[in-house]
Amino acid sequence: MKEVAMATAEVKLTKNQRLVLDLLCASDAPMSAYSILDQLRTEGLRAPLQVYRALDKLIGLGLVHRLESMNAFVACAHPACHAVEMVGFAICETCGKALEFADNDVAEILSGWASANGFDAKSTSIEIKGTCASCQEKSEDSSGAE
Amino acid sequence: MKEVAMATAEVKLTKNQRLVLDLLCASDAPMSAYSILDQLRTEGLRAPLQVYRALDKLIGLGLVHRLESMNAFVACAHPACHAVEMVGFAICETCGKALEFADNDVAEILSGWASANGFDAKSTSIEIKGTCASCQEKSEDSSGAE
DNA sequence: ATATGTTACGTAATAATATAACACAAATAA
DNA sequence: TTATTTGTGTTATATTATTACGTAACATAT
Numbered sequence: 001m002k003e004v005a006m007a008t009a010e011v012k013l014t015k016n017q018r019l020v021l022d023l024l025c026a027s028d029a030p031m032s033a034y035s036i037l038d039q040l041r042t043e044g045l046r047a048p049l050q051v052y053r054a055l056d057k058l059i060g061l062g063l064v065h066r067l068e069s070m071n072a073f074v075a076c077a078h079p080a081c082h083a084v085e086m087v088g089f090a091i092c093e094t095c096g097k098a099l100e101f102a103d104n105d106v107a108e109i110l111s112g113w114a115s116a117n118g119f120d121a122k123s124t125s126i127e128i129k130g131t132c133a134s135c136q137e138k139s140e141d142s143s144g145a146e
Numbered sequence: 147m148k149e150v151a152m153a154t155a156e157v158k159l160t161k162n163q164r165l166v167l168d169l170l171c172a173s174d175a176p177m178s179a180y181s182i183l184d185q186l187r188t189e190g191l192r193a194p195l196q197v198y199r200a201l202d203k204l205i206g207l208g209l210v211h212r213l214e215s216m217n218a219f220v221a222c223a224h225p226a227c228h229a230v231e232m233v234g235f236a237i238c239e240t241c242g243k244a245l246e247f248a249d250n251d252v253a254e255i256l257s258g259w260a261s262a263n264g265f266d267a268k269s270t271s272i273e274i275k276g277t278c279a280s281c282q283e284k285s286e287d288s289s290g291a292e
Numbered sequence: 293a294t295a296t297g298t299t300a301c302g303t304a305a306t307a308a309t310a311t312a313a314c315a316c317a318a319a320t321a322a
Numbered sequence: 323t324t325a326t327t328t329g330t331g332t333t334a335t336a337t338t339a340t341t342a343c344g345t346a347a348c349a350t351a352t
Contacts, residue, residue, distance in 0.1 A: 047331070050331075069214035088256075093268070109249060114276070126272050179338070194338080
């Protein structure tokens with residue numbers, strides 16, 4: 001029961017799943033499956049499938065999310081409450097980082113739309129593309145204005 | 147000026163762009179780039195790039211949307227008001243069809259989140275995965291219940 | 293008309309992402 | 323133990339997308 005208080009330690013993960021999750025947690029930006037593979041070659045991973053299988057499991061557990069518009073994967077920012085149903089990301093096209101967010105109002109509106117239309121929703125992904133605050137500041141430096 | 151009243155005729159499209167758009171409009175479900183290519187071989191298209199270039203242009207015009215989670219493309223259901231900023235789709239995992247929707251409340255909440263977080267949003271995609279009404283009915287047939 | 297810039301085209305090659313199929317090992321449960 | 327499930331490792335292949343190159347079509351300004 002001393003077992004570590006890490007939010008992600010509740011479930012027993014296999015070696016490969018642990019390697020992938022730890023790498024994603026340590027990364028400050030989403031990673032593609034193949035860059036995960038490259039990083040883990042030293043740990044013994046050799047084939048894409050090893051990564052994809054671990055990712056599938058981790059996504060099922062709500063510990064990892066997939067960014068559909070980028071074919072990339074990111075550790076869930078809220079590892080405590082694995083909300084699998086609705087997740088949102090704001091993805092910066094300049095630095096590649098993704099900010100995870102959750103919004104109950106949006107979730108309710110969308111599930112309202114679904115039931116009004118007889119659609120049985122299993123999962124919802126929201127992805128906003130644009131430029132993050134930090135990258136906007138940087139680009140103002142070059143524009144010389146004010 | 148007699149020029150056709152088709153909603154999609156406002157802009158002058160090239161032959162390849164027209165072929166791709168017409169095919170997507172005629173399809174009742176989203177299509178992958180390569181299935182578009184296959185369908186248009188008889189029309190003279192030969193290489194993936196020809197399709198991807200046409201798609202890029204059509205997406206820029208708001209006449210076609212990309213379903214990020216499926217690597218597929220679909221003609222815009224509202225060809226009149228080309229809303230590029232925010233589009234939503236409910237995608238049926240059984241029949242593969244996609245229902246397009248728009249919701250101003252959601253759009254406002256999301257753009258509110260963005261400005262509150264200093265994020266400069268360019269485009270937003272919402273994709274709900276699940277089962278459409280029609281496919282639910284069909285599967286009830288087999289479940290015999292009630 | 294001719295020059296110039298822009299947009300689109302066609303082709304070949306290749307990169308990047310993802311899955312199928314197979315045989316085997318470890319953990320779990322009956 | 324036996325059966326069942328779950329995960330593993332490997333090879334091969336399928337699917338999706340882009341790079342790089344050279345050419346053609348079109349607008350428009352001289």
